[in-house]
Amino acid sequence: MLQLDSHPTGRHFLQIPGPSPVPDRILRAMSLPTIDHRGPEFGVLGRQVLSGIRQVFKTQHPVIIYPASGTGAWEAALSNTLSPGDHVLMYETGHFASLWQKMATRLGISTEFLAFNGSDEHLPQAPGWRRGVQADLIEARLRKDSEKKIKAVCVVHNETSTGVTSDIASVRRAIDAAGHPALLMVDSISGLASADFRHDEWGVDVTISGSQKGLMLPPGISFNAISPRALEAMKSAKLPRSFWAWDEIVEMNKDGYWPYTPNTNLLYGLSEALDMILGEGLDKVFARHQRWGAGVRAAVNAWGLPIQCADPAVYSPVLTGVITPEGVDADAVRRLIHQRFDLSLGTGLGKLKGRMFRMGHLGDSNDLTLVAMVAGVEMGLKLSGVKLAGSGVQATMDYFAGHAAPAALQKAA
Numbered sequence: 001m002l003q004l005d006s007h008p009t010g011r012h013f014l015q016i017p018g019p020s021p022v023p024d025r026i027l028r029a030m031s032l033p034t035i036d037h038r039g040p041e042f043g044v045l046g047r048q049v050l051s052g053i054r055q056v057f058k059t060q061h062p063v064i065i066y067p068a069s070g071t072g073a074w075e076a077a078l079s080n081t082l083s084p085g086d087h088v089l090m091y092e093t094g095h096f097a098s099l100w101q102k103m104a105t106r107l108g109i110s111t112e113f114l115a116f117n118g119s120d121e122h123l124p125q126a127p128g129w130r131r132g133v134q135a136d137l138i139e140a141r142l143r144k145d146s147e148k149k150i151k152a153v154c155v156v157h158n159e160t161s162t163g164v165t166s167d168i169a170s171v172r173r174a175i176d177a178a179g180h181p182a183l184l185m186v187d188s189i190s191g192l193a194s195a196d197f198r199h200d201e202w203g204v205d206v207t208i209s210g211s212q213k214g215l216m217l218p219p220g221i222s223f224n225a226i227s228p229r230a231l232e233a234m235k236s237a238k239l240p241r242s243f244w245a246w247d248e249i250v251e252m253n254k255d256g257y258w259p260y261t262p263n264t265n266l267l268y269g270l271s272e273a274l275d276m277i278l279g280e281g282l283d284k285v286f287a288r289h290q291r292w293g294a295g296v297r298a299a300v301n302a303w304g305l306p307i308q309c310a311d312p313a314v315y316s317p318v319l320t321g322v323i324t325p326e327g328v329d330a331d332a333v334r335r336l337i338h339q340r341f342d343l344s345l346g347t348g349l350g351k352l353k354g355r356m357f358r359m360g361h362l363g364d365s366n367d368l369t370l371v372a373m374v375a376g377v378e379m380g381l382k383l384s385g386v387k388l389a390g391s392g393v394q395a396t397m398d399y400f401a402g403h404a405a406p407a408a409l410q411k412a413a
């Protein structure tokens, strides 16, 4: 049992970029009694969430919901569309892109990992981990593949390890410009429902997502949005799959049911989340996250610390990575902030370990919770002996005060 008696007063500040803070409304919806997953009420719930989630992916085609973390949905995307020894082109934007590439290799897929080939003054060990996908590199590689050996192009939409987004429409244009038949698979585990995403319009064949980031749910369900071309590819794909197999699930989903026991209470939560997100309107949801991101970046700029994302055109609206000065262990700063202020920040992953930390601005947040997060980080940096150029708290307050949320987001007077 968790030692709740030692829990500090007030709310914990869960400012990692997923799991994100879950709104009380969603927690309450999840607390309803579990029902028979073969009974009539369940079919209503199943059909409702399966139709609502398509609106979030912006697709007319099936979306599969798995009782699994995002990693499971990565495996589902690969195993349903590819055969052993198939060659795929992946793009190294950060730690999550690297983990997906490692998984593909373990599944017996032959992978080629494209990366930014320039240099970086702050992070010479990982120059590509500060930028988004360069579609021209993908186009050039596909043009050289005259025998069409490359079966899929795999990219991450919002690289959660770095706070960098990638322009997915430009990747689709690159594939089309090269006249290449490869499938386009996109990890939008942390982008969906926070950053603009359009499965059909951008010609994505499989989009992978998860519950615990933009959808504001606890971890435990994940998604594959699938195009007709991906469903067609499934018919000849030879990688072993059973639990992940799309065909049986798509068939039973037509009536709102699953071949096995789905995650009933998380589906109650999903239903509530869809009401909240679609009720607010996706464009407003995206604008809200953009504004939060700008407010938090104002703090980092005021501190005079480098933002992990080196290209302002692709700043993530979901999280902001902060590079600590040479010699300052970012994990020690995080630990101190957690101990002193009950605030959890994201750690530096993989090649970034100890060199940066991540501040999430997603889930059940608002201007004041984000000002509080910035305050916790500012106190922690000072206590760690980091020389700051100015006050980030002041900069964030100035940003939010000076950039009122659109009227629709404000409370009535």
Ligand SMILES: *Cc1c(COP(=O)(O)O)cnc(C)c1O
Pocket (backbone or CB within 6 Å): 018, 069, 070, 071, 072, 096, 156, 158, 159, 160, 187, 188, 189, 190, 210, 213, 219
């Ligand atoms: C969180 C995340 C994952 C991993 O998902 P799990 O639910 O932890 O399995 C993969 N890719 C991205 C971009 C993520 O943000």
